[in-house]
Amino acid sequence: MGLDDSVWLTMLIVLVCAASFLSFKLVTHVDCSAFEIATSGLRQQTNNVFYVGESITFSVPATSKDKLSWNFGDGTREQAGKPVVQHSFLKEGDFTVSCTQNDKCLQAVAISIISRPARQKDTAQFAAIPIIGADTVVAGAAAHFSTLIKASYNYQWNLSGSPDVKTASGVDFNFYKEGLQMITLTIDGNKRYTKTVVVLPKKSAGSNTPGEAEALPARSIKIPPAVNSVYPTSGGPGTSVTIMGSFFNGTKSVSFGGIEAKSFQIVSPTEITAIVSEGSQTGPVMVTTENGPSPASSPQFTYIASNAAAGGSMPNQADNAARKSLTDANLKTLLTKVANGDPNVTAQKVAQFFCGGEGTLVKANSEKKAISLSELCKRLQSAKDVTVESAKIIHDPNNPNCETNILVTYSQPRKILGIKVGKKRN
The missing domain is CATH 3.10.450 (Nuclear Transport Factor 2; Chain: A,)
Incomplete structure (x- = not known):
């Protein structure tokens, strides 16, 4: 056809290379049919939502001949070789979990990891007294107070009658005025706790130890109860409320907004459980003993009437029994x-x-x-x-x-x- 031999040779080489490449593609072809990654957990949540630390099972439809590689999107090492794997995420966030099949086919699933909800008794307000420190001190002495509640921004401590504001998680106060004094702790500007301290008088003369003040017998002062915190802070009739404070021995009554509780039980000198009665009012939670009532500045409880459903169309859910x-x-x-x-x-x-x-x-x-x-x-x-x-x-x-x-x-x-x-x- 008038073509040079070198042209024919070049065309032959191209033909051989194309045939070889086509043969290789046919031999190594992988069918990347769509497959879906399934998720499950012991505490399965909706829409692929799981808890931090929860063991999550991921699986794909594959055979023993398939080569699989898993990437969990959280920086951990990839896993290989199994169609069913388990993994736990150690922090909150959104993650993309992907599986590569035979180095060719890749599918992914998006999941969300959220923190585990704290059990009711694990909350700082419920499980511990917010302000830790002495209930009684001697006039002229100092005492240390602290809290286990972690602040996001700041702490503010105040002593009644003093303009000083302290801003650490643990503080010292000097008590010079005899009688009842109140310590107030405000956390992050919106969480407020109080503690009543009884300041005992000291002997002005006749002290057995020179230079050391001695307190008069505690029985010379009637110490009223003090309410430091309540949990929950709102509810309707039948709600069980835990009250934390001090000097609860001999409690005669408990009231919510001035209305007596349906019943109450003294768990310890620092804890009472009370049942909210029908018709209670929003206001301070008061505890009364033979030594008088707790201060009117006690923590507030918000009463939710049994027919006060949000929006007027939903039943009250503050009542634990219903x-x-x-x-x-x-x-x-x-x-x-x-x-x-x-x-x-x-x-x-x-x-x-x-x-x-x-x-x-x-x-x-x-x-x-x-x-x-x-x-x-x-x-x-x-x-x-x-x-x-x-x-x-x-x-x-x-x-x-x-x-x-x-x-x-x-x-x-x-x-x-x-x-x-x-x-x-x-």
């Missing part, structure tokens, strides 16, 4: 009312449906760090044109009737030159 689970749809409705500025639906009213109250952990949108329910309500109230797209309740695995965590998605319209063009998630 507690029912709040549905996702109802929660979305409540949060929508909060976003719309409904004066009848506040953060406090929403919080009554959750064991964690206003401190219930909320995972909003794609944020890695959880916020409190009260903070979520503040955001919804302060933003404009917010749309609550979804709300999902995570139940406590140790108490199925107790809702402790929330997943919420909300958005605002995008604006360009003041014109709404779409939605954006905060």
Whole structure:
């Protein structure tokens, strides 16, 4: 055909290379048919949500001949060789778990890891006295006080009658005035605790040890009870409230907002459990002994009447005996009312449906760090044109009737030159 021999040779070489490449592709071809990664756990949550430290099982449909490689997206070493693997995540956040099959096919699944809800008795307010220190001191002496509650921002300690403010987790106070003095601890500006200290008089003369003051017998002063904290801080008739304080021996009555409790039990000189009676009032929790009542500045309890359901359409859930689970749809409705500025639906009213109250952990949108329910309500109230797209309740695995965590998605319209063009998630 008039072609040079070198051209024919080049064409032959190209043909051989193409045939070899095609043969290699046919031999090494892998069918990357779609497969799905399944997830499960001992405490399976909805929508691939699990707890920190929970053992999660991941599996794919594969045969023993398939070569598999797992990546969990949390910086740990990849696992290889098994169609079913288990893994635990040690921190909160959103992770992408992927599986590569035969070095060719890759599939992934997104999961969320949230903190485990604290059991009711594990909370600092419930399990321990907020202010640790002496109940009685001698006039002229100093005493040390501290707290086990961790502050996010700061501590503020005050002694009644003194302008000084101390800002450490442990402080010393000097007591010069005889009688009852109150120590106030404010944490992060919104958590307030009190402790009443009895300052005993000292002997001005006749002391057995020169230079050392001795207190008069404690029986010369009638020491009234002191209420340091209550848990929970809100509820309806039948709610069991734990009261922590001091000098509870010989308690005659317990009241909520001036209305006596239905019943009470003295657990120890520092702890009482009381049942809220029908018709109680919002106000201080008072304990009265033969030495008188506790101070009027005792911690407050918010009474929720049995027919005071949020939004007027839901049953009261503060009553532990008749507690029912709040549905996702109802929660979305409540949060929508909060976003719309409904004066009848506040953060406090929403919080009554959750064991964690206003401190219930909320995972909003794609944020890695959880916020409190009260903070979520503040955001919804302060933003404009917010749309609550979804709300999902995570139940406590140790108490199925107790809702402790929330997943919420909300958005605002995008604006360009003041014109709404779409939605954006905060």
